[in-house]
Amino acid sequence: MPPETTSSRIKRDRAATRARLLDAARLRFARDGFDGTSVRDVAGDAAVDPALVFRYFGSKKKLFDEATAVPEPAAELFGGPREELPARLLGSIAFQDWPSHAGEHPLIAMLRSSGHAETRERLREEVCETYVRALAELTGGGPDGDLRAELFSAWMLGIGVLRSVIGTPAITGATPEDLEPHLEKVIAALLERG
Amino acid sequence: MPPETTSSRIKRDRAATRARLLDAARLRFARDGFDGTSVRDVAGDAAVDPALVFRYFGSKKKLFDEATAVPEPAAELFGGPREELPARLLGSIAFQDWPSHAGEHPLIAMLRSSGHAETRERLREEVCETYVRALAELTGGGPDGDLRAELFSAWMLGIGVLRSVIGTPAITGATPEDLEPHLEKVIAALLERG
Amino acid sequence: MPPETTSSRIKRDRAATRARLLDAARLRFARDGFDGTSVRDVAGDAAVDPALVFRYFGSKKKLFDEATAVPEPAAELFGGPREELPARLLGSIAFQDWPSHAGEHPLIAMLRSSGHAETRERLREEVCETYVRALAELTGGGPDGDLRAELFSAWMLGIGVLRSVIGTPAITGATPEDLEPHLEKVIAALLERG
Amino acid sequence: MPPETTSSRIKRDRAATRARLLDAARLRFARDGFDGTSVRDVAGDAAVDPALVFRYFGSKKKLFDEATAVPEPAAELFGGPREELPARLLGSIAFQDWPSHAGEHPLIAMLRSSGHAETRERLREEVCETYVRALAELTGGGPDGDLRAELFSAWMLGIGVLRSVIGTPAITGATPEDLEPHLEKVIAALLERG
DNA sequence: CATGAATGAGGCTTCATTCAT
DNA sequence: AATGAATGAAGCCTCATTCAT
Numbered sequence: 001m002p003p004e005t006t007s008s009r010i011k012r013d014r015a016a017t018r019a020r021l022l023d024a025a026r027l028r029f030a031r032d033g034f035d036g037t038s039v040r041d042v043a044g045d046a047a048v049d050p051a052l053v054f055r056y057f058g059s060k061k062k063l064f065d066e067a068t069a070v071p072e073p074a075a076e077l078f079g080g081p082r083e084e085l086p087a088r089l090l091g092s093i094a095f096q097d098w099p100s101h102a103g104e105h106p107l108i109a110m111l112r113s114s115g116h117a118e119t120r121e122r123l124r125e126e127v128c129e130t131y132v133r134a135l136a137e138l139t140g141g142g143p144d145g146d147l148r149a150e151l152f153s154a155w156m157l158g159i160g161v162l163r164s165v166i167g168t169p170a171i172t173g174a175t176p177e178d179l180e181p182h183l184e185k186v187i188a189a190l191l192e193r194g
Numbered sequence: 195m196p197p198e199t200t201s202s203r204i205k206r207d208r209a210a211t212r213a214r215l216l217d218a219a220r221l222r223f224a225r226d227g228f229d230g231t232s233v234r235d236v237a238g239d240a241a242v243d244p245a246l247v248f249r250y251f252g253s254k255k256k257l258f259d260e261a262t263a264v265p266e267p268a269a270e271l272f273g274g275p276r277e278e279l280p281a282r283l284l285g286s287i288a289f290q291d292w293p294s295h296a297g298e299h300p301l302i303a304m305l306r307s308s309g310h311a312e313t314r315e316r317l318r319e320e321v322c323e324t325y326v327r328a329l330a331e332l333t334g335g336g337p338d339g340d341l342r343a344e345l346f347s348a349w350m351l352g353i354g355v356l357r358s359v360i361g362t363p364a365i366t367g368a369t370p371e372d373l374e375p376h377l378e379k380v381i382a383a384l385l386e387r388g
Numbered sequence: 389m390p391p392e393t394t395s396s397r398i399k400r401d402r403a404a405t406r407a408r409l410l411d412a413a414r415l416r417f418a419r420d421g422f423d424g425t426s427v428r429d430v431a432g433d434a435a436v437d438p439a440l441v442f443r444y445f446g447s448k449k450k451l452f453d454e455a456t457a458v459p460e461p462a463a464e465l466f467g468g469p470r471e472e473l474p475a476r477l478l479g480s481i482a483f484q485d486w487p488s489h490a491g492e493h494p495l496i497a498m499l500r501s502s503g504h505a506e507t508r509e510r511l512r513e514e515v516c517e518t519y520v521r522a523l524a525e526l527t528g529g530g531p532d533g534d535l536r537a538e539l540f541s542a543w544m545l546g547i548g549v550l551r552s553v554i555g556t557p558a559i560t561g562a563t564p565e566d567l568e569p570h571l572e573k574v575i576a577a578l579l580e581r582g
Numbered sequence: 583m584p585p586e587t588t589s590s591r592i593k594r595d596r597a598a599t600r601a602r603l604l605d606a607a608r609l610r611f612a613r614d615g616f617d618g619t620s621v622r623d624v625a626g627d628a629a630v631d632p633a634l635v636f637r638y639f640g641s642k643k644k645l646f647d648e649a650t651a652v653p654e655p656a657a658e659l660f661g662g663p664r665e666e667l668p669a670r671l672l673g674s675i676a677f678q679d680w681p682s683h684a685g686e687h688p689l690i691a692m693l694r695s696s697g698h699a700e701t702r703e704r705l706r707e708e709v710c711e712t713y714v715r716a717l718a719e720l721t722g723g724g725p726d727g728d729l730r731a732e733l734f735s736a737w738m739l740g741i742g743v744l745r746s747v748i749g750t751p752a753i754t755g756a757t758p759e760d761l762e763p764h765l766e767k768v769i770a771a772l773l774e775r776g
Numbered sequence: 777c778a779t780g781a782a783t784g785a786g787g788c789t790t791c792a793t794t795c796a797t
Numbered sequence: 798a799a800t801g802a803a804t805g806a807a808g809c810c811t812c813a814t815t816c817a818t
Contacts, residue, residue, distance in 0.1 A: 012781055012817055033309040035229035039809065051785050054810060112309050114359050115227040123360045132362065147364040150356060151349075151376055154365065158352025161292070162344060165308050167318045167328065170341040171348065178338070182345055182384060189379035206800090233792060243800055248793065400796055400802055421697040423617035427788065439803050442789060500697050502747050503615040511748045520750065532760070535752040538744060539737075539764055542753065546740025550732060553696050554705045556714065558729040559736065564724070569735055573771035578764060596777095621813060632780055636814065779818085787811075794804075 020046040023100065025067035030101035032062055034116060043125045059150050068110055068119075070126055078134055086152065086187050087180075093160040108160045111169035120131060127153055140193030152190045212250050214240040217294065219261035224295035224303035228258055228310060259312070262304055265319050272328055279328060280346065280381050281374075287354040290371055302354045321347055334387030346384045406444045408434040411488065413455035418489035418497035422452055422504060456498055456507075458514055466522055474524060474540070474575050475568075483547040483564050496548045515541055528581030540578045600638050602628040605682065607649035612683035612691035616646055616698060647700070652708050660716055667716060668734065668769050669762075675742040677758055690742045708717055709735055722775035734772045 024045035028037040039060050043050040077088055093105045101109045107126060111120045127150075135149035142148075159179075162168045166194040197256040218239035222231040233254050237244040271282055282340075287299045295303045301320060307313045329343035336342075353373075356362045408514075412433035416425040427448050431438040434548045445451040466477055481493045495514060501507045515538075523537035547567075550556045606627035610619040623641050625632040639645040659670055675687045683691045689708060695701045709732075717731035724730075741761075742749045 014781065017781075033229070035227070036309045038807080040807090045232045050809090051783065051811080052781080055781085060809065088314065104218070111305065111355070111359070114231045115306055120360060124354075124362060127356070127360055127362055132364075144364075147368060147372065149352065150362045150364045151263065151373075151380075153362070154352030155349040155357045155380075156347030156352070157344075157355060157379060158350070159345065161351060161355065162321070165305070166314060167323055168318060168321055168344050168347070170326075170344045178341065179345075182342065185383035186345075186349075189383040190376060232790080234790095245793085245795095245800065250801075254792065400681075405802075421617070423615070424697045426616070426786080428786085438788090439790080439804065440802080443802085444620055448788065497745070499693065503618045503694055508748060512750060515744070515748055526638045532752075535756060535760065536764065538750050538752045538763075539741065539768075541750070542740030542744045543733075543768075544740070545739040545743060546736030546738070547733065549693070549739060549743065550709070553693070554702060554709055556706060556709055556732045556735070558714075558726075558732045562729060562818065567730065567733075570772060572732065574733075574737075574768060577767035577771040620811080622811095632813090633779065633815085637778080642813065781815105781817080783813105783815075785812090785814105788809090789809075791806090792804105793806105794802105796802080797800085 008153065012104075014056075017046070017048055017052060021048060021053060021056060021063070022067055025063050026100050027102050029064055029067055030098075030104055030106070031112075033112035034060075034119070035113070039063075064113070065118075068106065068113075068122070070106065070122075071132075082138065085138065086156075086191065087183060089131065089135075090156050090159070090179070090183060091176060093156050094163055094179070104164045105160055107157065108164050111161065111165070127157075131156075135191065138191045142193060148190045152186070155186060155190070208250075209238070211242055211246065215242060215247060215250065215257070216261050219257050219293050221296055223258055223261055224292075224298060225298070225305065227306035228313070229307075231263070233257075258307070262300070262307070262316070264267070264300065264324075265314070276332065279332065280385065283325065283329075284350050284353070284377060285370060287350050288357055288365075288373070299354055300360045301351065302358050305355065305359070310364060321351075325350075329385065331357060332385045336387060342384045346380070349384070402444075405434070405436055405440060409436060409441060409444060409451070410455055413451050414488050415490050417452055417455055418492055418494070418500065419485075419500075421500035422507070424503070427451075439552065454502070456494065456501075456510070458494060458510075458518075467572075467579075470526065473526065474572060477519065477523075478544050478547065478567070478571060479564060481557075482545050482551050482567070492552045493548055495545065496552050499549070499553070515545075519544070523579065526579045530581060536578045540574070543574060599628070599634065601631055603630060603635060603638065603645070604649050607645050608682050609684055611646055611649055611695065612680075612686060612688070615694040616701070621645075647697070650688070650695070650701070650704070650767075652688065652704070652712075664720065667720065668773065669765060670759070671713065671717075672738050672741070672765060673758060675738050676745055676753075676761070686746045687742055688745050689739065693743065693747070709739075713738075717773065720773045724775060730772045734768070737768060737772070 002071065021042060025037075025042045028042050028045065032041075039050050039053050042063070043053055052062055053060065057066060061088060061111045077092055080084065080088060096105065097103055098105055098109075109122055109125065110119055114123065131148045131153045132146060135152055136145050139145035139148045202378065215236060218229075219236045222236050222239065226235075233244050233247050236257070246255065247257055251260060271286060272279065274282060287301065290299065291297055292299055292303075298310075304313055304317055308317065311369055325347045326340060326343045329346055330339050333339035333342045353365060356365045409430060413425075413430045416430055418431065420429075427438050427441050430451070431441055441448065441451055445454060465480060466473065468476060475575060481495065484493065485491055486493055486497075495511065498507055498511055502511065519541045520537045523540055524533050527533035527536045547559060549560045551562075583732060590649055603624060607624045608701065611629065614623075620636050621632050624645070625635055635645055639648060651708065662670060675689065676688065679685055680687055680691075689705065692701055692705055696705065696716075713735045714728060717734055718727045720731045721727035721730045736761045741753060745756075
């Protein structure tokens with residue numbers, strides 16, 4: 001019997017335990033929010049003693065921060081051809097499955113913890129630095145370029161909220177193809193130089 | 195002193211106390227969410243013993259339900275000329291001051307407690323029955339009329355979120371006049387018969 | 389059966405419960421120090437739920453502060469004839485039984501929690517404002533009057549420590565009469581104008 | 583490379599590590615007391631894994647016992663001329679810097695952990711066997727020789743407490759020269775044959 | 777033998793809720 | 798019917814200590 005069998009009990013492996021805690025935390029925080037998640041919950045999901053949360057992360061808050069840290073700037077998301085950026089963003093927010101975040105886009109999931117000021121700040125930075133900044137390049141940069149980029153971001157975020165959180169029927173049942181023609185029009189209305 | 199005076203005084207007090215509790219609860223729940231609000235907070239704001247919350251409402255949850263029950267459908271909102279409906283809705287979500295809800299629109303405030311399934315359900319009903327239904331009348335009712343109405347609702351809700359919760363600079367600083375031209379275009383893009 | 393029988397179960401009486409907690413805290417803190425005492429211990433001694441400690445005192449620290457607050461300036465202690473003051477002070481520190489403080493003088497008991505800076509500060513104030521100040525009046529006020537008053541206070545405190553804390557045999561077994569002649573001499577050596 | 587080199591290196595390391603742990607423990611226990619010191623603190627100061635504390639000493643308590651064991655009776659302290667013994671003792675308690683004990687005399691430092699019965703017992707032994715015994719030789723051995731020796735020890739200990747723990751101003755600012763005349767008088771009052 | 781991952785008990789504190797008066 | 802004292806569960810976190818590697 002190979003020795004890995006023993007070690008496959010997933011025990012005594014700092015990196016693995018930390019990662020399991022982080023995974024569990026991402027899921028719980030995404031689904032139930034910061035207040036709705038207890039350290040015991042997370043530790044239980046990871047099949048680990050709650051004390052390890054503090055050993056590895058210092059506090060519930062720091063675990064939350066690390067678990068909800070935006071992943072890589074999604075290089076592929078912003079890498080492709082410019083004209084397709086809005087479609088890719090919308091797809092990422094509304095249609096992509098994020099198994100690590102209970103299925104939702106991280107931004108949408110973080111809204112669930114927006115009662116905490118710091119979470120709001122992180123949301124603002126992420127929306128401004130990533131979405132608005134990238135979209136503003138498409139607006140032709142007029143005097144209201146940022147406003148239009150924000151308005152388009154608002155639309156995408158709103159779609160995400162209606163689809164993932166509130167669950168209105170039409171948007172929830174829609175496919176990317178269903179949305180495509182409307183996306184075109186809204187792009188034309190908000191993003192393209194007026 | 196006639197006995198009904200006493201009893202009516204008590205009755206008025208009881209009703210007044212209940213109302214004060216509801217007002218306080220609305221404010222707290224809107225500002226801090228369900229989890230961020232304690233029964234003692236609410237009772238303290240109403241200058242009332244916490245036990246009365248249970249006497250009058252049964253539980254914190256039931257107080258929440260009653261406090262966040264959607265008010266009347268805001269007759270005036272839907273009463274005016276049809277063409278101005280989207281502008282009125284957007285104004286209501288993004289620009290109106292709701293003193294009873296810590297300044298925010300009730301829908302936006304309820305998002306703060308969307309970790310609770312029942313809150314989500316109530317949000318869905320409100321969005322569908324009120325916003326989508328009313329807007330669908332403007333879409334010409336094509337096969338995707340509901341979808342377009344939802345997409346427009348998503349935009350308005352997203353604007354509310356970006357303005358009240360996340361606080362992105364351009365939308366936060368915008369006036370109704372700033373938004374007006376964009377509103378026109380998005381109406382044309384989503385609501386008017388394509 | 390008189391109604392007091394029911395209320396003699398010592399329940400539902402805010403003042404009495406608070407007092408019982410305070411008594412239990414004084415005893416525990418005196419005997420085991422701040423760190424050696426848990427809120428559960430105190431509440432257990434008072435036959436009360438631990439949560440009441442926080443309801444009535446706010447925190448363990450505040451309970452400690454209130455429990456170890458110096459009682460009245462012991463009017464009788466400083467009221468009598470001046471020449472007998474040292475004897476009365478020594479008696480109070482070394483021989484008086486303080487049932488509220490596990491038998492020890494409060495100052496001696498507080499030494500057990502002197503790991504906390506605030507406790508040291510309170511001790512300093514008490515020693516300076518009460519003992520040194522009163523004794524300095526007996527020193528003839530020479531340039532080193534305060535020093536001699538402190539040196540005499542040190543002697544009394546040391547006796548208290550040896551008797552109550554360390555338990556050296558001769559002092560522990562001594563009676564006030566045994567100490568009297570030595571007291572006279574030390575008074576002459578330290579307090580009286582040299 | 584001969585094998586004993588390796589084993590002796592290890593042995594030296596083991597001894598050195600043990601010694602470093604003891605030094606760190608002495609310092610921490612002296613400064614913060616038993617309860618205020620954690621095993622991790624000590625191990626951290628010694629730059630060593632906390633588990634070694636248990637491997638080398640068995641428990642925190644045993645580490646404490648060993649770390650606070652009275653050092654050698656300080657031969658030099660008791661070696662000089664008899665008449666100067668009280669002055670040397672007082673200097674050792676009140677003015678000597680004990681870098682191994684955070685600056686304080688070990689007896690004073692141990693008072694900080696006097697909540698533990700065993701610490702008190704060790705304090706008693708040390709005071710009796712060392713101080714009282716040596717001082718009793720100066721009392722002329724009358725019937726109350728031990729009592730007078732204890733009373734003088736109490737004075738010294740009290741001075742140490744007021745100076746190092748409580749920090750009363752006059753004693754804290756005093757130099758050995760300031761104390762010298764008072765020392766003479768108290769020696770005459772307590773130690774010399776009456 | 778040394779390392780460090782893991783643990784379980786216990787600490788302080790808050791909260792929704794119940795119960796005696 | 799109203800008050801407020803009391804409660805018990807749960808929350809976050811720390812610590813001494815053990816156990817696998």
